[in-house]
Amino acid sequence: xxxxxxTSLEQFKEIISRDRPAIFDFWATWCGPCKIISPIFEKFSxxxxxxxxxxxxxxxxxxxxxxxxxxxxxxxxxVFKSGSKVNELVGANPAALQQLIKSV
Numbered sequence: 001x002x003x004x005x006x007t008s009l010e011q012f013k014e015i016i017s018r019d020r021p022a023i024f025d026f027w028a029t030w031c032g033p034c035k036i037i038s039p040i041f042e043k044f045s046x047x048x049x050x051x052x053x054x055x056x057x058x059x060x061x062x063x064x065x066x067x068x069x070x071x072x073x074x075x076x077x078x079v080f081k082s083g084s085k086v087n088e089l090v091g092a093n094p095a096a097l098q099q100l101i102k103s104v
Contacts, residue, residue: 002042002045002046002049002054003025003041003042003045003054003055003056004053004054004055004056005055005056005057005058006024006055006056006057006062006065007061007062008062009062009064009065009068012024012057012062012065012068015053015055015080016080016083017082017083018053018081018082019081019082020052020053020081021051021052021053021079021080021081021086021104022052022053022054022055022079022080022081023052023053023054023055023077023078023079023100023101023104024055024056024057024077024078024079024080025037025038025041025054025055025056025057025075025077026057026059026066026069026071026074026075026076026077026078027056027057027058027059027074027075028058028059028060028074029058029060031074031075033074033075033091033092034074034075034092036092037075037092037093037094037097038056040094040097041054041056041077041097042054044097044098044101048101048102051104052079052101052104059071059074069085072090073090073091075090075091075092076088076089076090077089077090077097077100079100079101079104081104086104087100087103087104
């Protein structure tokens with residue numbers, strides 16, 4: 001599998017500081033739409049592995065990270081590159097997610 005689970009704020013900060021684009025899936029175990037789009041996110045992680053790194057953040061387990069990036073709804077997908085937020089998508093929309101990844 002090519003999606004890495006983020007387990008600490010330090011790990012998150014290290015990942016977003018890299019020059020390579022990284023997309024994060026901010027999700028929750030109780031979130032129905034998150035469960036629907038998760039396998040699609042994983043499929044995209046294989047399809048676009050050459051250009052983007054893929055990560056998942058459980059907003060309940062990693063509240064520090066969720067607060068750091070002001071997550072208000074799940075799922076939220078955020079792209080970071082070189083320490084900056086590049087783009088964001090809120091909601092379980094496979095076509096929009098694919099466009100977000102392609103735009104990186």
